[in-house]
Amino acid sequence: MSASDARHQNPLARARGLGSAKDGSHHWWVQRVSAIALALLTPWFLYLIIGLAGADQATARAAIAPPVTASLLIAYVLALFWHARLGVQVVIEDYVHARALEVALQLAVRFIFALAAIASVIAIGRVAFMA
Amino acid sequence: MTQPQRPLSPHLQVYRPQITMVMSISHRITGVVLSLGALGVAAWLLAVAGDAQTYASISALFASLPGKLLLFAFSAALMYHLLNGIRHLIWDTGRGLEIAQFYRSGHTVLVLTVLATAGLWALAGGAA
Numbered sequence: 680m681s682a683s684d685a686r687h688q689n690p691l692a693r694a695r696g697l698g699s700a701k702d703g704s705h706h707w708w709v710q711r712v713s714a715i716a717l718a719l720l721t722p723w724f725l726y727l728i729i730g731l732a733g734a735d736q737a738t739a740r741a742a743i744a745p746p747v748t749a750s751l752l753i754a755y756v757l758a759l760f761w762h763a764r765l766g767v768q769v770v771i772e773d774y775v776h777a778r779a780l781e782v783a784l785q786l787a788v789r790f791i792f793a794l795a796a797i798a799s800v801i802a803i804g805r806v807a808f809m810a
Numbered sequence: 811m812t813q814p815q816r817p818l819s820p821h822l823q824v825y826r827p828q829i830t831m832v833m834s835i836s837h838r839i840t841g842v843v844l845s846l847g848a849l850g851v852a853a854w855l856l857a858v859a860g861d862a863q864t865y866a867s868i869s870a871l872f873a874s875l876p877g878k879l880l881l882f883a884f885s886a887a888l889m890y891h892l893l894n895g896i897r898h899l900i901w902d903t904g905r906g907l908e909i910a911q912f913y914r915s916g917h918t919v920l921v922l923t924v925l926a927t928a929g930l931w932a933l934a935g936g937a938a
Contacts, residue, residue: 711902715893721892728854729934733873736865739858756851763845765824770842795852802852802859809859 713762745810760796840887847884888928
């Protein structure tokens with residue numbers, strides 16, 4: 680904290696450490712947590728889908744269906760879309776300066792990645808429970 | 811009103827590109843590209859769970875030359891973002907923040923990106 684910050688923040692606000700956006704380092708931290716999850720899961724995911732290159736639908740379903748695979752795959756897509764949303768959010772914050780467009784894009788990004796995550800979980804669940 | 815003497819952001823137009831700044835913006839660009847690719851993962855999962863017709867179409871798309879080129883671009887972007895992301899996580903612990911270390915880790919990430927992408931496609935070639 681520099682002296683200039685102290686002039687613009689009351690002591691309580693500084694003690695809370697949440698800044699003007701009111702969430703402090705939360706976004707930064709969650710981006711790292713999801714990054715670590717993805718760094719661990721991505722090699723496994725690539726191994727899974729490379730094995731399914733050119734596979735027919737029954738083979739792909741059989742590969743995804745076992746509970747451990749389905750669970751890891753759900754963990755992967757949740758971390759993936761969470762991380763994607765956090766990253767694209769910051770890119771929009773940094774580069775889109777027209778307020779109405781920025782809000783519209785931020786809403787669209789949240790909805791699209793939330794929907795992609797839900798759809799992925801439903802798809803994995805359907806395959807797992809059909810097997 | 812007098813202008814305060816504030817430090818200026820670098821003027822990118824007159825800056826000679828340096829590996830540090832190029833790798834920094836590349837991390838963002840690959841991140842945005844991969845976010846779009848992530849939607850492809852969702853589409854593929856829906857196709858696996860969905861009807862045979864949809865799965866056949868998406869399989870044909872991935873097997874086509876444009877599809878393969880797209881997958882290759884995504885795989886290279888993924889390897890770069892993953893490796894450079896690990897570089898970022900190391901920085902977050904306070905390590906590797908000397909200028910010489912920035913260059914060394916940057917070159918390491920670039921070399922490993924090429925090797926890992928080639929390795930992935932060698933595996934895929936063996937599997938297909």
